[in-house]
Amino acid sequence: MSVIAESLARRFGDRGPTADGAEDNELMRRVLQRRTVRRYSEKMPSEALLDLLTACALSASAKSDFQQASILRLRDAQKRAAIGALFPAMPWIGNAPVFFVFLGDSRRLHRIGELRGKPVANGTLEGFFNASIDAALAMQTMILCAESNGLGVCPISVIRNEADKVAEILELPDLVFPVAGLCLGYPSAEGFVSLRLPRAITTHTDRYDDSALAASIDDYDRRRDAIHAIPKDQQRSNAEFGEAAFYGWSEDKARQAAKAEGATFPPYLRKHGFKFE
DSSP, X not given: OOHHHHHHHHHTOSXXXXXXXXXXXXXXXXXXXXXXXXXXXXXXXXXXXXXXHHHHHTTSOOGGGOOOEEEEEOOOHHHHHHHHXXXXXXXXXXXXXXXXXXXXXXXXXXXXXXXXXXOOOOOSHHHHHHHHXXXXXXXXXXXXXXXXXXXXEEEEGGGGGGHHHHHHHHTOOTTEEEEEEEEEEOBSSOOOOOOOOOHHHHOOBSBXXXXXXXXXXXXXXXXXXXXXXXXXXXXXXXXXXXXXXXOXXXXXXXXXXXXXXXXXXXXHHHHTTOOOO
Protein backbone atom coordinates (compact mmCIF):
# COMPACT_ATOMS: atom_id res chain seq x y z
CA MET A 1 0.00 0.00 0.00
CA SER A 2 1.34 3.45 -0.90
CA VAL A 3 2.00 6.13 1.72
CA ILE A 4 -0.90 8.15 0.27
CA ALA A 5 -3.25 5.14 0.51
CA GLU A 6 -2.15 4.48 4.09
CA SER A 7 -2.72 8.13 4.96
CA LEU A 8 -6.19 8.07 3.41
CA ALA A 9 -7.08 4.92 5.36
CA ARG A 10 -5.91 6.47 8.61
CA ARG A 11 -7.71 9.76 7.98
CA PHE A 12 -11.04 8.32 6.80
CA GLY A 13 -11.12 4.54 7.28
CA ASP A 14 -14.23 4.60 5.13
CA ARG A 15 -13.30 2.02 2.50
CA GLY A 16 -13.52 4.83 -0.05
CA PRO A 17 -11.21 5.72 -2.94
CA THR A 18 -7.56 4.86 -2.27
CA ALA A 19 -6.03 7.22 -4.86
CA ASP A 20 -4.48 4.27 -6.70
CA GLY A 21 -2.64 5.58 -9.72
CA ALA A 22 -2.14 9.09 -8.33
CA GLU A 23 1.44 10.30 -8.10
CA ASP A 24 2.94 10.64 -4.65
CA ASN A 25 2.96 14.23 -3.42
CA GLU A 26 4.62 15.51 -0.25
CA LEU A 27 2.14 18.32 0.36
CA MET A 28 -0.84 15.99 0.02
CA ARG A 29 0.77 13.53 2.41
CA ARG A 30 1.30 16.31 4.94
CA VAL A 31 -2.32 17.45 4.64
CA LEU A 32 -3.68 13.93 5.09
CA GLN A 33 -1.41 13.32 8.07
CA ARG A 34 -1.86 16.69 9.79
CA ARG A 35 -2.93 16.81 13.42
CA THR A 36 -3.78 19.33 16.10
CA VAL A 37 -1.01 19.99 18.64
CA ARG A 38 -1.71 21.35 22.12
CA ARG A 39 1.60 20.65 23.87
CA TYR A 40 4.68 22.60 22.89
CA SER A 41 8.37 22.68 23.73
CA GLU A 42 9.90 25.87 25.07
CA LYS A 43 11.82 26.39 21.82
CA MET A 44 10.71 29.62 20.17
CA PRO A 45 10.39 29.73 16.38
CA SER A 46 12.73 32.31 14.86
CA GLU A 47 11.41 35.77 14.04
CA ALA A 48 12.47 35.23 10.43
CA LEU A 49 10.33 32.09 10.22
CA LEU A 50 7.32 33.80 11.84
CA ASP A 51 7.63 36.73 9.44
CA LEU A 52 7.76 34.29 6.54
CA LEU A 53 4.73 32.36 7.79
CA THR A 54 2.79 35.61 8.06
CA ALA A 55 3.76 36.56 4.52
CA CYS A 56 2.68 33.14 3.27
CA ALA A 57 -0.64 33.44 5.09
CA LEU A 58 -1.30 36.81 3.47
CA SER A 59 -0.53 35.27 0.07
CA ALA A 60 -3.68 33.13 0.31
CA SER A 61 -6.55 33.65 -2.11
CA ALA A 62 -8.69 36.72 -1.40
CA LYS A 63 -12.16 37.59 -2.62
CA SER A 64 -11.92 40.03 -5.56
CA ASP A 65 -8.41 40.99 -4.39
CA PHE A 66 -10.04 43.02 -1.60
CA GLN A 67 -7.57 41.43 0.86
CA GLN A 68 -9.79 41.66 3.92
CA ALA A 69 -7.72 39.58 6.34
CA SER A 70 -5.45 40.96 9.03
CA ILE A 71 -3.19 39.03 11.40
CA LEU A 72 -2.48 40.13 14.96
CA ARG A 73 0.39 38.52 16.84
CA LEU A 74 -0.22 38.75 20.56
CA ARG A 75 3.10 39.30 22.35
CA ASP A 76 1.96 41.36 25.34
CA ALA A 77 2.05 38.98 28.33
CA GLN A 78 -0.80 40.69 30.18
CA LYS A 79 -3.10 40.66 27.16
CA ARG A 80 -2.21 37.06 26.45
CA ALA A 81 -3.01 36.11 30.03
CA ALA A 82 -6.30 38.01 29.90
CA ILE A 83 -7.44 36.07 26.83
CA GLY A 84 -6.24 32.80 28.32
CA ALA A 85 -8.23 33.51 31.49
CA LEU A 86 -11.42 33.64 29.41
CA PHE A 87 -10.91 30.01 28.43
CA PRO A 88 -9.37 28.18 31.42
CA ALA A 89 -10.06 24.77 29.85
CA MET A 90 -7.55 25.63 27.12
CA PRO A 91 -4.23 26.36 28.87
CA TRP A 92 -2.38 26.07 25.56
CA ILE A 93 -3.65 29.54 24.68
CA GLY A 94 -1.28 30.91 27.30
CA ASN A 95 1.37 28.22 27.06
CA ALA A 96 2.05 28.10 23.33
CA PRO A 97 5.24 29.94 22.30
CA VAL A 98 3.32 31.99 19.73
CA PHE A 99 -0.31 33.11 19.56
CA PHE A 100 -1.85 34.76 16.51
CA VAL A 101 -5.37 36.11 16.07
CA PHE A 102 -6.78 36.10 12.55
CA LEU A 103 -9.10 39.01 11.93
CA GLY A 104 -11.85 39.64 9.44
CA ASP A 105 -11.04 43.20 8.38
CA SER A 106 -13.98 44.94 6.74
CA ARG A 107 -12.69 48.27 8.02
CA ARG A 108 -9.80 48.64 5.57
CA LEU A 109 -11.96 48.57 2.42
CA HIS A 110 -14.40 50.94 4.12
CA ARG A 111 -11.55 53.39 4.81
CA ILE A 112 -10.12 53.04 1.31
CA GLY A 113 -13.52 54.06 -0.05
CA GLU A 114 -13.40 57.17 2.13
CA LEU A 115 -9.86 57.97 1.01
CA ARG A 116 -10.88 57.76 -2.64
CA GLY A 117 -14.15 59.62 -2.22
CA LYS A 118 -16.26 56.59 -3.08
CA PRO A 119 -18.24 55.57 0.00
CA VAL A 120 -18.18 51.83 0.68
CA ALA A 121 -20.88 50.34 2.92
CA ASN A 122 -18.91 47.27 4.00
CA GLY A 123 -20.91 46.35 7.09
CA THR A 124 -23.22 44.18 5.00
CA LEU A 125 -23.61 40.41 5.15
CA GLU A 126 -21.50 40.20 2.00
CA GLY A 127 -18.76 42.32 3.57
CA PHE A 128 -18.72 40.18 6.71
CA PHE A 129 -18.77 36.95 4.73
CA ASN A 130 -15.93 37.99 2.44
CA ALA A 131 -13.71 39.16 5.30
CA SER A 132 -14.40 35.99 7.30
CA ILE A 133 -13.41 33.75 4.41
CA ASP A 134 -10.29 35.79 3.66
CA ALA A 135 -9.19 35.38 7.29
CA ALA A 136 -9.96 31.66 7.31
CA LEU A 137 -8.00 31.09 4.10
CA ALA A 138 -5.05 33.03 5.51
CA MET A 139 -5.10 30.96 8.71
CA GLN A 140 -5.27 27.65 6.87
CA THR A 141 -2.38 28.70 4.67
CA MET A 142 -0.29 29.54 7.73
CA ILE A 143 -1.21 26.19 9.29
CA LEU A 144 0.03 24.20 6.30
CA CYS A 145 3.20 26.27 5.95
CA ALA A 146 3.93 26.05 9.69
CA GLU A 147 3.52 22.28 9.70
CA SER A 148 5.83 21.95 6.71
CA ASN A 149 8.49 23.59 8.92
CA GLY A 150 8.07 21.11 11.76
CA LEU A 151 5.75 23.29 13.83
CA GLY A 152 2.49 22.24 15.43
CA VAL A 153 -0.66 24.33 15.63
CA CYS A 154 -4.03 24.49 17.32
CA PRO A 155 -6.80 26.75 15.94
CA ILE A 156 -8.86 28.51 18.61
CA SER A 157 -12.31 29.32 17.23
CA VAL A 158 -13.77 29.56 20.74
CA ILE A 159 -12.53 33.16 21.00
CA ARG A 160 -15.70 34.16 19.12
CA ASN A 161 -17.69 33.01 22.15
CA GLU A 162 -16.23 35.98 24.02
CA ALA A 163 -15.85 38.27 21.01
CA ASP A 164 -16.67 41.44 22.90
CA LYS A 165 -14.09 40.77 25.63
CA VAL A 166 -11.44 39.59 23.17
CA ALA A 167 -11.99 42.66 21.00
CA GLU A 168 -11.65 44.94 24.01
CA ILE A 169 -8.37 43.29 25.04
CA LEU A 170 -7.04 43.56 21.48
CA GLU A 171 -8.41 47.10 21.05
CA LEU A 172 -10.15 46.23 17.80
CA PRO A 173 -11.91 49.09 15.99
CA ASP A 174 -15.32 48.90 14.35
CA LEU A 175 -15.65 46.54 11.37
CA VAL A 176 -12.72 44.40 12.56
CA PHE A 177 -13.57 41.13 14.28
CA PRO A 178 -11.80 37.99 15.54
CA VAL A 179 -12.29 34.90 13.39
CA ALA A 180 -9.98 32.52 15.27
CA GLY A 181 -6.80 32.34 17.26
CA LEU A 182 -3.88 30.09 16.42
CA CYS A 183 -1.44 28.54 18.89
CA LEU A 184 1.88 27.73 17.27
CA GLY A 185 5.15 26.14 18.37
CA TYR A 186 7.36 23.09 18.19
CA PRO A 187 5.48 20.01 19.46
CA SER A 188 6.54 18.38 22.71
CA ALA A 189 4.03 15.56 22.24
CA GLU A 190 2.54 14.02 19.12
CA GLY A 191 -1.08 14.81 18.41
CA PHE A 192 -3.43 12.29 16.86
CA VAL A 193 -4.87 12.10 13.36
CA SER A 194 -8.58 12.84 13.76
CA LEU A 195 -10.83 10.44 11.86
CA ARG A 196 -12.95 12.39 9.40
CA LEU A 197 -16.54 11.73 8.32
CA PRO A 198 -16.97 9.17 5.53
CA ARG A 199 -16.56 10.73 2.12
CA ALA A 200 -19.81 9.07 0.98
CA ILE A 201 -21.74 11.75 2.89
CA THR A 202 -19.39 14.71 2.46
CA THR A 203 -18.71 14.52 -1.26
CA HIS A 204 -21.43 14.68 -3.92
CA THR A 205 -21.67 14.42 -7.68
CA ASP A 206 -24.15 16.49 -9.68
CA ARG A 207 -26.63 16.77 -6.80
CA TYR A 208 -26.66 16.83 -3.01
CA ASP A 209 -27.63 13.47 -1.53
CA ASP A 210 -27.67 12.68 2.19
CA SER A 211 -30.02 9.68 2.01
CA ALA A 212 -27.37 7.43 3.57
CA LEU A 213 -26.64 9.82 6.43
CA ALA A 214 -28.07 7.81 9.35
CA ALA A 215 -26.28 4.56 8.53
CA SER A 216 -23.03 6.32 7.63
CA ILE A 217 -22.98 8.33 10.85
CA ASP A 218 -23.65 5.24 12.95
CA ASP A 219 -20.78 3.43 11.24
CA TYR A 220 -18.51 6.44 11.71
CA ASP A 221 -19.42 6.71 15.40
CA ARG A 222 -18.45 3.09 15.99
CA ARG A 223 -15.17 3.31 14.09
CA ARG A 224 -14.17 6.56 15.76
CA ASP A 225 -15.05 5.26 19.20
CA ALA A 226 -12.78 2.25 18.64
CA ILE A 227 -9.85 4.60 17.96
CA HIS A 228 -10.37 7.37 20.53
CA ALA A 229 -13.45 6.93 22.67
CA ILE A 230 -14.86 9.87 24.60
CA PRO A 231 -14.56 9.15 28.35
CA LYS A 232 -17.78 9.02 30.35
CA ASP A 233 -16.71 11.96 32.47
CA GLN A 234 -16.50 14.08 29.31
CA GLN A 235 -20.12 13.57 28.22
CA ARG A 236 -21.77 16.94 27.76
CA SER A 237 -24.88 18.17 29.60
CA ASN A 238 -25.76 14.90 31.32
CA ALA A 239 -28.04 16.79 33.70
CA GLU A 240 -30.15 17.84 30.73
CA PHE A 241 -29.76 14.92 28.31
CA GLY A 242 -28.87 12.01 30.61
CA GLU A 243 -25.85 9.73 30.49
CA ALA A 244 -25.60 7.90 27.18
CA ALA A 245 -24.80 4.19 27.16
CA PHE A 246 -22.92 4.75 23.91
CA TYR A 247 -21.55 8.24 23.47
CA GLY A 248 -20.23 8.63 19.95
CA TRP A 249 -19.10 11.63 17.94
CA SER A 250 -22.61 12.43 16.68
CA GLU A 251 -24.10 12.41 20.19
CA ASP A 252 -21.32 14.67 21.41
CA LYS A 253 -21.72 17.13 18.54
CA ALA A 254 -25.53 17.12 18.72
CA ARG A 255 -25.33 18.02 22.41
CA GLN A 256 -22.71 20.69 21.76
CA ALA A 257 -24.72 22.28 18.94
CA ALA A 258 -27.94 22.15 20.97
CA LYS A 259 -26.34 24.47 23.51
CA ALA A 260 -25.92 27.72 21.62
CA GLU A 261 -22.36 29.00 21.42
CA GLY A 262 -21.14 32.45 20.51
CA ALA A 263 -24.21 34.27 21.82
CA THR A 264 -22.20 37.48 22.21
CA PHE A 265 -20.83 37.42 18.65
CA PRO A 266 -23.86 38.75 16.69
CA PRO A 267 -24.56 41.57 19.18
CA TYR A 268 -20.87 42.51 19.13
CA LEU A 269 -20.86 42.69 15.32
CA ARG A 270 -24.05 44.78 15.20
CA LYS A 271 -22.65 47.14 17.81
CA HIS A 272 -19.44 47.60 15.83
CA GLY A 273 -20.53 48.50 12.34
CA PHE A 274 -22.28 45.50 10.82
CA LYS A 275 -25.91 45.82 9.76
CA PHE A 276 -26.09 42.62 7.63
CA GLU A 277 -28.40 44.27 5.12
